[in-house]
Amino acid sequence: MRSTLIERFDVADDRVKQIVADTIKDADDGELYIESSESEALMFDNGRLKTANYSTDEGFGLRAVAGEATGYAHSSELSEASLLRASDAVSAVKSGYSGTLADAPPRTNRHLYSDENPIGSPSFEAKAKLLQEIDAHLRAADPRVRQVSASLASSWQHVEILRADGQSVRDIRPLVRMSVSVVVGDGDRQETGSYGMGGRKGFGEFVADESWKHAASEALRQALVNLEAVPAPAGTFDIVLSNGWPGVMLHEAVGHGLEGDFNRKKTSAFAGLMGQQVAAKGVTVVDDGTISERRGSLTVDDEGTPTNRTVLIEDGKLVGYMQDRQNARLMGMAATGNGRREGYAHQPMPRMTNTYMTSGDKDPAEIIASVKNGIYAVSFGGGQVDITSGKFVFGCTEAYMIENGKVTQPIKGAMLIGNGPDAMHRVSMIGNDMKLDNGIGMCGKAGQGVPVGVGQPHLRMDQMTVGGTRV
Numbered sequence: 001m002r003s004t005l006i007e008r009f010d011v012a013d014d015r016v017k018q019i020v021a022d023t024i025k026d027a028d029d030g031e032l033y034i035e036s037s038e039s040e041a042l043m044f045d046n047g048r049l050k051t052a053n054y055s056t057d058e059g060f061g062l063r064a065v066a067g068e069a070t071g072y073a074h075s076s077e078l079s080e081a082s083l084l085r086a087s088d089a090v091s092a093v094k095s096g097y098s099g100t101l102a103d104a105p106p107r108t109n110r111h112l113y114s115d116e117n118p119i120g121s122p123s124f125e126a127k128a129k130l131l132q133e134i135d136a137h138l139r140a141a142d143p144r145v146r147q148v149s150a151s152l153a154s155s156w157q158h159v160e161i162l163r164a165d166g167q168s169v170r171d172i173r174p175l176v177r178m179s180v181s182v183v184v185g186d187g188d189r190q191e192t193g194s195y196g197m198g199g200r201k202g203f204g205e206f207v208a209d210e211s212w213k214h215a216a217s218e219a220l221r222q223a224l225v226n227l228e229a230v231p232a233p234a235g236t237f238d239i240v241l242s243n244g245w246p247g248v249m250l251h252e253a254v255g256h257g258l259e260g261d262f263n264r265k266k267t268s269a270f271a272g273l274m275g276q277q278v279a280a281k282g283v284t285v286v287d288d289g290t291i292s293e294r295r296g297s298l299t300v301d302d303e304g305t306p307t308n309r310t311v312l313i314e315d316g317k318l319v320g321y322m323q324d325r326q327n328a329r330l331m332g333m334a335a336t337g338n339g340r341r342e343g344y345a346h347q348p349m350p351r352m353t354n355t356y357m358t359s360g361d362k363d364p365a366e367i368i369a370s371v372k373n374g375i376y377a378v379s380f381g382g383g384q385v386d387i388t389s390g391k392f393v394f395g396c397t398e399a400y401m402i403e404n405g406k407v408t409q410p411i412k413g414a415m416l417i418g419n420g421p422d423a424m425h426r427v428s429m430i431g432n433d434m435k436l437d438n439g440i441g442m443c444g445k446a447g448q449g450v451p452v453g454v455g456q457p458h459l460r461m462d463q464m465t466v467g468g469t470r471v
Helices: 013-024 080-094 124-141 209-227 247-258 260-264 325-331 364-369 420-425
Strands: 029-045 048-066 069-075 145-162 168-186 189-199 235-241 285-288 309-314 354-357 373-385 391-403 406-412 415-419 427-430 441-445 448-456 459-467
Touching: 013 029, 013 048, 013 080, 013 145, 029 124, 029 325, 048 080, 048 124, 069 080, 124 145, 124 168, 124 209, 168 209, 189 209, 189 391, 209 391, 209 406, 247 260, 247 285, 247 309, 247 354, 247 373, 247 391, 247 415, 247 420, 247 441, 247 448, 260 325, 364 406, 391 420, 415 420, 420 427
Parallel strands: 235 373, 354 448
Antiparallel strands: 029 048, 029 145, 048 069, 145 168, 168 189, 235 459, 285 309, 285 354, 373 391, 391 406, 391 415, 415 459, 427 459, 441 448
């Protein structure tokens, strides 16, 4: 691979830079985003290798920003002709407009992950053999196992961001994920369990025996717990959320509402509340894209801005938003390194990286012991959130009753129902055990998906609505 992606165009670098400069001239901002990527995915399902995909892609996206308007064009052809056609289309946004070009993002020399391409190591054959071994291991572990699905996915993305002044920023981003899902059965009843892990690194630690066996045993454990579960009750309960992955509720119910575009357009339930108490005292929420090798981390975002540790809620007060460059400028705020895009065919927008609640001072056992009649939610599956109202619904994939301060019967079908801002005021105890998820998060917004991280400590939330089938 040549050292820069600009060199992949069929004309001299200076010609590419001149076209970009001419396109963005008189605009407020803009860039040429160039991407080259590889991806691979293998899935072993029901005793056989079901899918094995490998793909490569490259292309560019050219953008000019004029006030609230954006001109954007993209192509998978790295040529002068396609760049000129894109420039013609993008330049239309500047018609009659004369702006002042924003300063370039600050530079950074940090490296949050290696340049290693995870696709070639282990080999395809070794990966397929490992998935088969996971399947055999689980089937031998318990006679109630009826189906096993195991997958390995990896990608390697090389991006370069060129600005009107000729400054360029490059980043090489590895990403891997391992997932295991198990179906167990007893008579006519069947239940599932799953476990996943990953990050911006190679496969090394994940394919080690102790690592994949832990993933397999956790998926089986959850499935067997659900096989013994009784229908969840419906009503109002005190809720204890486990640490780690349950932070996905925070991500959805609160995180999206703190992205800059929703607040600039006043379509967020948090719009206009800067400096106000939006959560219980003790609640501090952070978005941090600077954590080494985490799934949601980036050395620079997709506009070239170095990522940050951005405090969003501090001791219950709203103190910050996640910003890309356009929304930050229009709101008179600083860009926070949260301008993200799925790929070259997409425009950047404010997106989360690794979003979590920081630790409090309570022992998790103390939190559980404080609940007389409630529910302990250990893991969540799918959920739905309305950004404008803040209303959410989340399904629990592993949950238990709490009776007189003790965790008792597992339950199934529990749905946690609430409103993001209201739910944050219901936090009454915060554990001292903040943990990030295992590296499996994916976030969707406006049709774009990007990898993210979530996390939190154990939490007690008072008098939350639970949907269930047992009254």
